[in-house]
Amino acid sequence: MNNKIPYKIYLEESELPKAWYNVRADMKTKPAPLLNPGTGKPMTLEELSGVFCTELAKQELDNDTAYIAIPEEILDFYKMYRPAPLVRAYFLEKALGTPAKIYYKFEGNNTSGSHKLNSAIAQAYYAKKQGLKGVTTETGAGQWGTALSMACSYFGLDCKVYMVKVSYEQKPFRREVMRTYGASVTPSPSDTTKVGREILEKFPGTTGSLGCAISEAVEAAVTHEGYRYVLGSVLSQVLLHQSIIGLEAMAACDKYDIKPDIIIGCAGGGSNLGGLISPFMGKKLRGEADYKFIAVEPASCPSLTRGSYAYDFCDTGMVCPLAKMYTLGSGFIPSANHAGGLRYHGMSSVLSELYDEGLIEARSVEQTSVFEAAQQFARVEGTLPAPESSHAIRVAIDEALKCKETGEEKTILFGLTGTGYFDMVAYQKFNDGEMSDYIPSDEEIAKSLANLPKL
């Protein structure tokens, strides 16, 4: 083992970034604005403030400020579980016999089990500061809901979570963690909202989707006095908060003179990938350095690799603003055998624009190969990864094996977004050899895309 660079690099508490980085400030072409579905015009601060906390709405619209100070109360909370370690995957490198150097930024060392807490605590803080009673949200795999429950518990806010029904059933224990933190959890679609009842009537027996759950959570927010809606991914404000991942990773790299060639992240709505790459992308946009960025998505929900770049509804019930993004259509639901998160039909407008400009590559991977990578990683690196994170592991291993063939000593950095403790149903399927893959047909995607809004 190389003794120069420790296995785990922990920054000092005093080295914690004091400001988030807003990559939009360095983008020549800004991400397309959210549109009011009624008027087709960009959403104003006033309009957004009806749904989101005002300060968060401001962050959503801010394409110009490069650094936004992290409030002291959030920094205090961050100290509970940050700085997160940058880990040198010595054992994985050895197992692969690769000359590549592999690093991962590990965000699983908190009870929410993922990076989602970085934005949850920020959104809960602004809700509290605004004097709200509580917030509503959706959750898919449950990481976001858990993170938000923790954050709301910390600030004494009520938290109503709409959980995609298939996850609610596959992950009963997730619900209990959220309840332990005092949140209420409703499987979605439900009969507690108008939009939920409509979806249930139109698609009886549906196992739900993030798009449905978002519609219900938004309705619950606007129909309850003193509530706002919060979202764990897709939005530009979320990428802003998640930039803490990339800022810390970059600080750790700089401290030990590590120069990543390839930066890899799993991508569902884009919160992790966007957060991890933001400051590195900033350097690339400013011409200060170059990196190869790879977004990894499930073959069963391939918004970047097979979607259209167009304005679309953010939710199934069509109650949200329209966003320009790589999308599979707001009615797209991944096949029932799809495990874990990364099941959103669209992709962050920021990442969509960067991808469209060729600044990011994208790859889709099938889930059995993802779980093979997960198992291999767990056995040598000692951390049981979340299925979502394992998409990045898959491609990191693929890239390291390419280096083995070519003899190149590339430096690979990937985001290990979380742990898989609540994904054992999926692991069991894999252990029993009962996991299958699914790739949607061109017809299936075309049919879903036929329902894009006409502007």
Place this chain on the structure above:
Amino acid sequence: MNNKIPYKIYLEESELPKAWYNVRADMKTKPAPLLNPGTGKPMTLEELSGVFCTELAKQELDNDTAYIAIPEEILDFYKMYRPAPLVRAYFLEKALGTPAKIYYKFEGNNTSGSHKLNSAIAQAYYAKKQGLKGVTTETGAGQWGTALSMACSYFGLDCKVYMVKVSYEQKPFRREVMRTYGASVTPSPSDTTKVGREILEKFPGTTGSLGCAISEAVEAAVTHEGYRYVLGSVLSQVLLHQSIIGLEAMAACDKYDIKPDIIIGCAGGGSNLGGLISPFMGKKLRGEADYKFIAVEPASCPSLTRGSYAYDFCDTGMVCPLAKMYTLGSGFIPSANHAGGLRYHGMSSVLSELYDEGLIEARSVEQTSVFEAAQQFARVEGTLPAPESSHAIRVAIDEALKCKETGEEKTILFGLTGTGYFDMVAYQKFNDGEMSDYIPSDEEIAKSLANLPKL
């Protein structure tokens, strides 16, 4: 927040202890030796080597060497998840309004979810070095089995785990984690061993106990060529390996001039408590410092507070050596409503001797009050604790509240041994108000103690 001492103290990798500390070396009265149940004489190295790896048998018998060097291969593995942080519980202190300073040594930041990995990797290493094919063991709550599976996977050893049936049923996902690491898991008692079949015949419908599972694992070891038995607690060798917890905690305290007044640990077989307090106890035994040590055990399995200090069988099937310890009798099984681990009928001989000499205090706590403490801790400190660890949290909170009454600014250190991700059935019961307590009657304990071996 006080900025002088960081929320989390991470030692540098270079500050990792290079040797384990053997508290027996500083004890005036050594722990009573293991006895051969046939002859009543102390077990020899040769006898022990039939069951345990030879090097581990040597460590078991070594009452004199104060420091035993940690082999390089184990140090390398330790770097995967150590040094573990010493955390200042600023948020808990604030919530309690106590003048006490509370610190906890957090051992949950690895996939096994607990401190058990510290000894598992050592035991797997010595098994590998001895050229064995594999090892057998028992697991109760599943933490030890998970840790051993990880360790065996790392060294390419086969791993056969006998899991207490009630835990096997309450924690289906634990099995999948062990399988992911390549272990085989059998609910105990089972019909795969002679002793298991006998127990099933005598107690049909039993939900198992650690004592049963130990008997089965020992039989499986001695009847399979190239296998040895390994144990995750109770034994002196395990306390030796776990001393890494206390050594790191002490190094972190010294670095920041923290002087604990009270040191608290949960106690089942004693692996965590013994590991945490060993180096501090060494100072106390050598007259260099003084500390108040508190062992916390469940009221439903109160070996220290209500057991006898006597030679007893270590297992239900009576196939193991006899150990002198505080015991409830080898047939004692905690009531069915008992959640989590800490269900062993006896206590480490080292800790039993120290307790008998009045060097350690003991307290028993009821489980609903333990889960209240767990929930309170989770909501402010952001980590969902294991039920076992929450016993220590309960008493740490109690002691901090005493300080609030008296105004004393005591420094409290406790061991947070692991996370509760696999204990959500118990948390659900607590969330639903369906958790109950159980205190065994004097008659129940006397009846169990009537079966102590006659020497």
